[in-house]
Structures are given as C-alpha cells and as structure tokens.
C-alpha cells in the first residue's frame with residue numbers, strides 16, 4: 602500500500618494540471634515500513650522526451666540520481682515515480698512498463714480536460730511484462 606500525504610499529493614496534482622495537455626513526471630520521496638510506503642515529498646522532474654509529450658514522458662538517469670540523493674540527504678528514500686496521462690485513464694501502458702523498474706511504485710494521474718480525474722499506483726514485475734495495481738491512499 603502507498604499513502605501520499607496531502608502536501609505532496611497537492612503538488613503532484615498541481616504539476617499534472619499545469620503541464621496539461623502534456624505529461625508531467627516527478628519523484629516521490631518518503632519512507633517504507635515494509636508494508637506501507639509513505640510519500641512525504643514530491644519533486645518535479647523534467648519530461649525529457651524529445652517528441653510530442655502529450656502521451657509520453659522520459660526521465661533522465663541523472664535527474665533520478667539527483668532525486669535519490671535528495672531523498673537520502675533528508676532521511677528518506679526515493680520510493681516511486683509519478684506521471685500524468687492527459688485525457689487518458691490512469692492505466693499502465695506498454696511504454697510505461699518498458700521504462701519501469703520493479704523496485705519503485707508508479708503513480709499515474711489521469712487528467713481529463715485539464716482537471717484531475719483519478720489516480721492509480723502500479724507495481725511492475727521484474728520482467729517488465731505486467732504491473733499489478735497497488736492500494737493507493739492520497740490527500
């Protein structure tokens with residue numbers, strides 16, 4: 602289960618709305634007790650995809666490393682990645698799977714016509730062939 606505290610959650614939704622109709626992406630920092638992951642901070646990252654960003658995002662490895670370092674400096678871990686799906690459901694696409702890592706939670710925010718609609722969290726398997734839905738509590 603993943604719980605996103607109100608402050609990072611509001612930041613993530615605001616980021617996704619501001620970036621609409623393009624996809625946004627960012628890092629979720631927090632702690633895990635082995636059962637529950639608690640997101641305490643969200644960091645906006647640059648969508649580095651060179652093409653149309655309405656249906657695609659790309660993270661630079663150096664940005665992820667910096668987010669990981671920032672987390673450690675604050676006594677937290679990088680526990681997940683979030684991105685938005687403009688005018689699309691919060692499903693986990695084939696591209697999302699191909700770009701995933703099994704040790705992170707992937708939160709997808711569905712933004713419909715510029716407004717937040719719903720969100721899901723996904724846990725990809727190590728083979729990157731499927732992702733299972735993770736219980737998500739936010740706000």
Ligand SMILES: [Zn+2]
Nearest residue numbers: 684686694697
């Ligand atoms: Zn996606």
